[in-house]
Amino acid sequence: MIDWDRVNELRNEIGSEDFAEVVEMFLEEADEVAKTIGAGIEPDAVESALHFLKGSALNLGFRELAQLCQIGEKAAANGKASTIDLGKVISVYEGSKASFAQGKAPHAA
Secondary structure, eight states: OOOHHHHHHHHHHHOHHHHHHHHHHHHHHHHHHHHHHHHHOOHHHHHHHHHHHHHHHHHHTOHHHHHHHHHHHHHHHTTOGGGSOHHHHHHHHHHHHHHHHHHTTTTOO
């Protein structure tokens, strides 16, 4: 679910203090996107929301979420936004967030 190598790489690239800020910012922004998706998003906004989540997830090592968002983003780009299980996207995000919080300390550099 989490690419810990990517997490450690990012932490090493930017330092622990900046890493904490990046994580906080990502989680705040991703929480807002998840809330928007959960409240019912317009089909024409799905591609952009999933693109944002995918990019952020890739950067922070949320591998499974990034893969799911990429699939959904492609479907939305092809006019099939209604076929995307947005509930699953939210569920995977929440699971990734919990896994990250539980595993962050043991993987700290």
